[in-house]
Structures are given as C-alpha cells and as structure tokens.
Amino acid sequence: MGLFTQIVMFVLIISILVILHELGHFLPAKYFKTKVEKFYLFFDVKFSLIKKKIGETEYGIGWLPLGGYVKIAGMIDESMDTEQMAKDPEPWEFRSKPAWQRLIIMLGGVTVNFLLAWLIYSALLFNNGDTYIPADSLKYGIQVDSVGEKLGLRTGDQILAVDGKRTKKFNEATLGIILGDEVTVKRDGQEMTIPLSDEGKAEVFATQGRNFMTYRTKARLLEIVENSAASKAGLQAGDEIVGINGEPVQYVQEFMQVVGSSPNKELTISYKRDGRVQQTSLVVPEEGKIGVYLDFDDLRVTEEYGFFEAIPAGFSRSIQVLTDQVKQFKVIFNTSTGAYKQVKGPIGIVEMMPESWNWTFFWNFMAMFSVWLAFLNVLPIPALDGGHVMFLLYEMISGRKPSEKVLETGQIIGFVILMGLMAVVFGNDIWNIIKKFL
Structure with a gap:
C-alpha cells in the first residue's frame, strides 16, 4: 500500500504540473489566434490512451509518462513536422506571428510554473506558518559524524553563515553547506571560516547526505x-x-x-x-x-504570516528554491564531488514520497518541483522552451529569423542532449536499486 501511495502521489503531482505548464503555452497561443493542434498529458508515441477533438484541438493522454506537450501549428518542435513547414505560412501559424507574441507563448509555461510555486508557498505560509529549527542560535550546537568531520565541521559548532550569508534555518544551512564554498562557525568561543572541499562533499554525496550533520538536543x-x-x-x-x-x-x-x-x-x-x-x-x-x-522538536520555532505578509514571503521562498537549484547544477557538473551519481529520475523521486498521504509534503514538493521545471525549461537548450526563447531573442536583436534548417538542426541536437541526460538519470536510478542487492 505504501508503494502505491508513493506512485499515486508522484503521478498526480507530475500530471498537475505538466497540464498547467502546457496551459501556459496554450492560453497565450489561443489569445494571439494561433492554432493549437494537440494538447497532451504524456507523449503519444504511435498511439494515445485517450483522445478527443474539441474544435481545432485534439486533447489526450499518451502512454509514455515523460512530460507532455502542446503542438502549435507552424512551429518546429519535437514532432519535427517538416511537411507542414514546407508549405507557405498561414496567418494562424506560430511562424506568422510577431516575435514578441511568439516569445510570450514560449515563456508561458515557465511563467505558470513559477507563479504556481509562488501561490503554493504563500498559501502554505498563510495557513501553516513557517516552522523551523534556527541554525544560528542552536542551544547545543551541531552533531556531526565522520563525513561531517571530513568537511571540516566539529560536534558542538554553531553555524553562523554559509558563503558569508547568515543562515536562519537549519535545513537551509545544511543544504547551503552541501552547495556552498565556505562555512563560518563559532567553535570554542571563536569565529572561524572553513573552506568546504570537493573531497568532503564527495563523501557527503556518497552517503546521500544522511546525518552528516544534525542538531544536538537534550535526550527528552x-x-x-x-x-x-x-x-x-x-x-x-x-x-x-x-x-x-x-x-x-x-x-x-x-x-x-x-x-x-x-x-x-x-x-x-x-x-x-x-x-x-x-x-x-x-x-x-x-x-x-x-x-x-x-523529542527532537524542543528547538523548533514557528513564525506566523498574515495574508499580505505571506505573499512577499512566498515570492522570496520561490526565489530561494530557484537559487538553490542553480547552485545544485554547479555542484552536479563538478565531477570531483560525485554529485552527478546521485541525480534522481522518476524511480528515485518516487522513493522520496511518503508511504502515507501527507498533504503538506504534497504541496511543498509540488511547489519545489514546479520551480525546478521552470528552471529546467528555461535553459538555452534547443528542444526546451529556453532553446526557442534563445532563437527568438536572436531574431529580435538581429532583426533576422534563423533559417528553418538551423531550427531543425538545433531541435535534433537538443533532443539528443535531453535523451543523453535522461539515460544518465534512469541509469542512476537502476544502479541505485541494484546496489541495494549487492
């Protein structure tokens, strides 16, 4: 039953995010009178599970759960419909619209993802407040294991700042130490700044960060x-x-x-x-x-937020999550940390879900993953929204459209890059499962 709940929670979160992301493309496309031929949850390679045509658009659910898409007429996308592109442009096609309209259409998905995260975080803060362990005022300091010691930390240290920035929350300090370059601590009454080595981080990632640093509390x-x-x-x-x-x-x-x-x-x-x-x-x-x-909760504090306080606080939370994800990319692409080995795909993410239904986790994870999708899609890789935006910005600045051949080649290159990344991610998932039985 636990695994079933985990799968259902993951599929529901992904489905909602994909539908809303694609809706972010769909609505401005319709507003600018651009024909949308398909709106799909998941990919319908060769066939679809469900489909129904309403007006000019076919709505459906595909069998391959790797995202979703809207097929906009007159646009070079993952469908690689070169036959349509060989015809003369029609006024209702994407390629016939002004560059600024096309830019709005392409940015619609990531905009919706970010706004959704902002809305969820604001609602959670207004409804639940913000409960956390304060990092810079722990009564008894931190507790570290041998992995934490390799990073340069010591049991009893008080965490003051990471990369020169004051750390308010313990969970943020923990993530900051994994992603940062240096940590400032108070040890035996003295402040000191400790460089965070790639070798130490490699040890953290090898153990998936389990308990390398916790906070000390009385044995109550x-x-x-x-x-x-x-x-x-x-x-x-x-x-x-x-x-x-x-x-x-x-x-x-x-x-x-x-x-x-x-x-x-x-x-x-x-x-x-x-x-x-x-x-x-x-x-x-x-x-x-x-x-x-x-009792691990005796150090927790809760900050309450009114409606008008929760809105800017929710925005700040979204920006913080986005910033942390940018830092994660920096660590992942630093091969000496070994962080790339811990990148999780769908299988690994399912394992992160709670075995019993938890609405607070559900909404928090949806908000975090929504920011992640926004960040991933805005990367300037052809085949992603960011790739289309990159070509559109070139057109708007230079005044010249890239040739269809360039767009097609870019789409193919981007697709190959994405398939390679997916192979690595799924490979990590499978290898992590195999290691459990070795």
Missing part, C-alpha cells in the same frame, strides 16, 4: 511504546535522560548510541522528572531499541 522522551522495555522500567513521556551506568548523557545522539550498541545488556538509566533525578534499570532487547520516541 516524547512517547513510550506500550509494553516495551522502557515502559516496564517505569520511564514516562517528558523524562529527560541524564546518565547511563553512571556516565553522564546530555544529548539524544549519545543516548541513541549507547542504547543501540547494548543489545541484551542491562543498563541503569538516570533521568530527571519534575526536577528530581531518579534511576531505573532495564535490559536492552536484541534489536537495540527500548521502545521510546525522542
């Missing part, structure tokens, strides 16, 4: 599992663990490490309840878990 119990070792020992929600076997324990990570490494061993646990320190004993089960949920 949030919930006790019924009939568990902890329950039988008398531990209660709200207890704060302060020691094990006479040794002091301050933080969640220390507590988890000791318990996890003590299967079948008896532990004497000291805990604080109602201001008094008490003790109890228990035997850790074989699986190294005693049946407690720990």
Whole structure:
C-alpha cells in the first residue's frame, strides 16, 4: 500500500504540473489566434490512451509518462513536422506571428510554473506558518559524524553563515553547506571560516547526505511504546535522560548510541522528572531499541504570516528554491564531488514520497518541483522552451529569423542532449536499486 501511495502521489503531482505548464503555452497561443493542434498529458508515441477533438484541438493522454506537450501549428518542435513547414505560412501559424507574441507563448509555461510555486508557498505560509529549527542560535550546537568531520565541521559548532550569508534555518544551512564554498562557525568561543572541499562533499554525496550533520538536543522522551522495555522500567513521556551506568548523557545522539550498541545488556538509566533525578534499570532487547520516541522538536520555532505578509514571503521562498537549484547544477557538473551519481529520475523521486498521504509534503514538493521545471525549461537548450526563447531573442536583436534548417538542426541536437541526460538519470536510478542487492 505504501508503494502505491508513493506512485499515486508522484503521478498526480507530475500530471498537475505538466497540464498547467502546457496551459501556459496554450492560453497565450489561443489569445494571439494561433492554432493549437494537440494538447497532451504524456507523449503519444504511435498511439494515445485517450483522445478527443474539441474544435481545432485534439486533447489526450499518451502512454509514455515523460512530460507532455502542446503542438502549435507552424512551429518546429519535437514532432519535427517538416511537411507542414514546407508549405507557405498561414496567418494562424506560430511562424506568422510577431516575435514578441511568439516569445510570450514560449515563456508561458515557465511563467505558470513559477507563479504556481509562488501561490503554493504563500498559501502554505498563510495557513501553516513557517516552522523551523534556527541554525544560528542552536542551544547545543551541531552533531556531526565522520563525513561531517571530513568537511571540516566539529560536534558542538554553531553555524553562523554559509558563503558569508547568515543562515536562519537549519535545513537551509545544511543544504547551503552541501552547495556552498565556505562555512563560518563559532567553535570554542571563536569565529572561524572553513573552506568546504570537493573531497568532503564527495563523501557527503556518497552517503546521500544522511546525518552528516544534525542538531544536538537534550535526550527528552516524547512517547513510550506500550509494553516495551522502557515502559516496564517505569520511564514516562517528558523524562529527560541524564546518565547511563553512571556516565553522564546530555544529548539524544549519545543516548541513541549507547542504547543501540547494548543489545541484551542491562543498563541503569538516570533521568530527571519534575526536577528530581531518579534511576531505573532495564535490559536492552536484541534489536537495540527500548521502545521510546525522542523529542527532537524542543528547538523548533514557528513564525506566523498574515495574508499580505505571506505573499512577499512566498515570492522570496520561490526565489530561494530557484537559487538553490542553480547552485545544485554547479555542484552536479563538478565531477570531483560525485554529485552527478546521485541525480534522481522518476524511480528515485518516487522513493522520496511518503508511504502515507501527507498533504503538506504534497504541496511543498509540488511547489519545489514546479520551480525546478521552470528552471529546467528555461535553459538555452534547443528542444526546451529556453532553446526557442534563445532563437527568438536572436531574431529580435538581429532583426533576422534563423533559417528553418538551423531550427531543425538545433531541435535534433537538443533532443539528443535531453535523451543523453535522461539515460544518465534512469541509469542512476537502476544502479541505485541494484546496489541495494549487492
């Protein structure tokens, strides 16, 4: 059931984004009286699953779930309809329209994607507020593993800034460290700036960034599992663990490490309840878990937003996501980091979906992916919207249209580039699955 939910969530998100993106091309095309021959969700190579012609446009769903398209008459696109282009231009064709109208049509998709993200982020901020862990005021600093140490970080550091920019949120600081060049920390009362090496980042990407850096918090119990070792020992929600076997324990990570490494061993646990320190004993089960949920949320803060505050804040969030994605490209194309090996395709993205339905995740992921589609499509690669925009800008600046031969060649080159990138992405997905069984 979990996998089914993941697939449904992913397909629904992609379908909504594709339809809205193509609608961004469709509406201005119709407004400028340009004929739209097809409007498709997914690609209908050889055949379609569903199709219906309404007016001059055929609407349908293809069988190949790799996006979607609108086929605009008189335009060299992925259909490579050279037969139509060999005829004399008609007034309702794309190629007959002024360059500024064609530019608006081509920018419509990415514009809708960005506006959608802005709308979603604004609505989420207005409805839910913004809950986060503050990065620059963590009470107990950060906790790093051996991978984090290779980046130059140390347990107890206070993160102050990444690339000279103050880091407000812990999750943004974590992403910033992965994508940035240097981090400023407070260590033992001293501020210092640490360069982030490509070798250290390679270690982070090799482990997919799992727990190379977390925040430290007191070992406070949030919930006790019924009939568990902890329950039988008398531990209660709200207890704060302060020691094990006479040794002091301050933080969640220390507590988890000791318990996890003590299967079948008896532990004497000291805990604080109602201001008094008490003790109890228990035997850790074989699986190294005693049946407690720990409170990781005691450092969280929530900022509330009114309607008119949420709108500019949603715009800023969209710009921040876009900026982070541009930085990701920089890291991915730096082969020494190995980040390209972790690029995820549809299979990898499905695995990121929660196994039970989560509307907050759904809308957050849709907004993030909408910005990603806008950024990807605006790249100046022929076969993408950005490629068409590139040729249109050349025409508007030079006053000369590129020849149809140039446009056709560019389309073919762009298609080959995209197919190559897709092969790499799908290859990564398949290889990551294979590695799980090796």
